[in-house]
Every structure is written in C-alpha cells, then in structure tokens.
Amino acid sequence: MGRSLIRPIVIMGVMYAVLKFVLPNIPGSAELPFSLILLYLLLTLSGIIIFETVSAESKDAFWGPMQKFLTGDNIGGLKPFRYGILIFFPLLVGWQTYNATAPSGQPPTESRVIHPAPPGEYTGLVNPVPRTPENIMQGKGFYAAFCSPCHGANFDGKGPAARGYNPPPANFADPTTIAMLQESYLFWRIKKGGVGLPIEGMPWKSAMPRWELELPDEWIWKIIMGEYDGAHQSPRTWE
C-alpha cells in the first residue's frame, strides 16, 4: 500500500480515537453519540479526499493504490484482505439496514428532567423563618412525620415506603440534589409536589404529595431548614 494511503488512514484512526476516547474525558464533556462521531468522520474523509485530489499528481498517488488494491493482480498477502472487504461491505450495509428497519421492541425511552426550572414566583424567595436551633429541631420533627417515610430517616431517599416508586424519592445526602438548589426551589417542590412539575419533569409518575393542601407555609420552611441540617448540606447561594 502506498505511503499516500497510510496518512489518511492514520488521520481517520486518530480522529476516531480522539472523538471516542479523548473528548468524553475532557471535563464538562460527555460521550458523543455514534451518529455525531460518524458525521465528524465523514467530514474528515471529505476533507482528506478534497486535499488529496487537488492536483492530478496527488490524485493519482491517492487513488492509484486503492485501485491497485481493488483490481490489481500482484498484491500478494493483501488478497484475502481485498476479499474480506468485498464480503464485509455488503454485510455491513445489510446489517445497518436491518438495525434501521427492524422493530426495536424496547419501551419508549424516557428522559426525565430531575430539576426542571421553577415558575418565576418561586425563584429567589428567602426563608422567612429564623434559623434557630428550635426551628431546625421542629423542622426535623415535621420531616420525620411527613417526609421520612419516603426520603428516609437518614435523608438518603431510602425510606420504608420508597421501594416501589419510580422515580425514586430524592436523596438529600447526595451533593447533586438539595446542595445544588436554593431554598425557594425546595419550597416550590414541597408545596406543589409531583403534580406541580412541568411536563419535562413527568408529573404523572411522581408520588410526591402536594403539601400546600395539608401543611402551612411556615412548616414547609421549617422542614427545608431541618432537611439541610439533617443531610449536612447547605443551600446553593449566588457566588
């Protein structure tokens, strides 16, 4: 195989490795979907083809080896590889077609937003209850009575009533739940419950009660205080 073919193959390989293994590991990044990787590889390939075919000389150097590989007589040990490619390509096309057309049989995928944006009136509210040991203690008492059956006596979302619920009750000890949220967000969630979620939060699945029908606001603010204290977390503040 000519030298001019090795370079494009190496470029494609490096590109694939970067997209598949390097990019996802950059902080703040995520794994790329296969369709996106394919798109980038196709763009890379187009670039290579344009670059390699700008002059008649480079064009011959680029296509020549490929033509030889596919049709030449004296390619020696590469011959099985040629037949491998010729067999593999139709099989790949058939297999991809099968994947694209065969019924999947999988349930619909559900992408539920765990912390959807709150309505405007629930942003930036300040807890009106003074942060005293008595109030925190009282909040923990309310928490034990109303919240702990699902959210757990240890604030870990593993209460005795939690096991059948999907989505599972929030784990307040997890740093990605209440530690990322402001008190006013919790006030909204507790007051309106599961049925108050916007559509992206899939309200039809949530068992969270709409506590505004049963508890006064002051109790809810105290529960929030007790929750943060018990879970050893602090509300998010504006940095």
Added chain:
Amino acid sequence: MNPVKSTAQWSAYVKGVLIIALIVGGWTDGLAQESVAVRAPLISGALPVDDPNAAVWNSAAPAVFPMSPQVHWPDRIQEVTVQDLTVRALHDGTQVAFLLEYDDPTEDPDDAAAIEFMVGDKKAHFAHGQPMLLVDGGPVNIWFWKHKDGKAVDMWAKGFGTLRPHSHQDVKAKGEYANGKWRIVFSRSLVTDHPDEDMQVTPGQFINIAFAVWDGRKDATGQLIEKGSQKAVSSWWYFRAEPPPDYSGYLYAGVAAVLALGFQFVLIRKLKEGQSA
C-alpha cells in the same frame, strides 16, 4: 502468500470483520431492562381466562414490580403486606389476559387487587389520574377485583373522587388462593367500543400500566388495615401485546446487501476498464 498460513489468516480476517462490525454497528441492544414492561406473547390456543394455574402462563415471561405504601394523598398508609407483584400476560389477537401473583399470608374476603391503565394519548397521573397543575392530563381505566365479590369491576377515573364503574362491564377476573399466594387472572378483549373510557390494546404498542393490592386482614378491633387509598401501589410501567413476528427487516437487509454487492461489482468493472483503456 504461504498457503499453509491461509486458514489462520482467514480466521483472523473473520474475527477482524466481526469486531469492526460490532464497533461500526454500535452495541445497540443495551442491557436487558428487567421489569420495566409486561409483555404479552401472542399464543394460538385459548387464553386461560379462568385458570390462574394453567401451564400456558409459563410461556409468558414474568415481570416483577416493587410495591410501596400509598403515600401520595390522604388517607396514607405507612406499611403494606405486599412488597412485590409478579405479572404475566398473554394475548391471542382478540383477547388479553393478565396474571397477578403475590404473597399474602392469609386469605381474607376483602383481599383485592387492581390494574390501572392510561386511556388515550394524554398522560394521566398514576394516582387515579388526578389533575396535574401544568400538564393537561387524561383519564385512567381501572380493573378491580375483590375476593368476596368474585368478579371484576371495570372502572374509570380522572382525579380524586371521580372513580366510578363503567355502565358497560367488559372485564372478567378470577382469583385463586393457595399456599400463601394469590393468583388472579384479569381478561378483556383487546379493543372495546369505548375508546374514551377503556384502554385499547394495539399489538406492538406500549401502554402505561400500574397496579394496586389490598391485603384484606383486620386489626384487633376488627377494622380493615388496608382499605380505599390505604393500599400497596406500583408506579407506572409499560405493557405491550407482542405483535406477530415481523421478518421484513431481514428482507430489507437482504435487498440492501445485494444492492451493495452490485455496486461493488460495477465499481470494480469500471476500475478494470479504466486500467485497460
């Protein structure tokens, strides 16, 4: 090429091709999703609508769903007897049958179980389709069975306090208690004349399903412990009546592979012509 090596070489090529195929095709099957859905296989014989112990139930894969005490709205309950519910389903193209199985240490006249479905395209809250504040919800269809009644009640609800039996009763149920276990069969035709009130089964499509169980035991004063909203509930899961086998994917794949082969043939012919010219 050394002919002695060719077998080993070919085997290496085949392995290489398979590995590339796996990478390129993407490993799309993913992990098996346990008990996200109840699947009713299509069977050719009669459905065991009156027989919770029929051998044919074994042809349906069991789905196991965890149960919780109902805490969403008052009156709540903190503990329930039934922790897990095993569900199987079958259909014959006309009717669908569900088998609910669960452990219950005592057989009581007030033992009861129910299946809930979303009706139509709108999402319904799992608690009797109660209204959601920001989403326009739909109704639910509830199939309810109680031991002492010995029959099913086909019901409808859209929010608290709206639960009522249908004027048309299309659902059958039969329960049998043995060895500390309830087995209850619910059955109905796949479709009914009331698409606004009843769930409709289209083979191949997933619909939302949920469950409830009441243990009919009584406390020391003779009061039922689990009653009304004080029950064991599940979340929404999925149900699907499996469609008849569909082999069209293989046909399309075959056609595509032949086209690709033809393309290769023409390409190589053209290349060879170019060389000899």
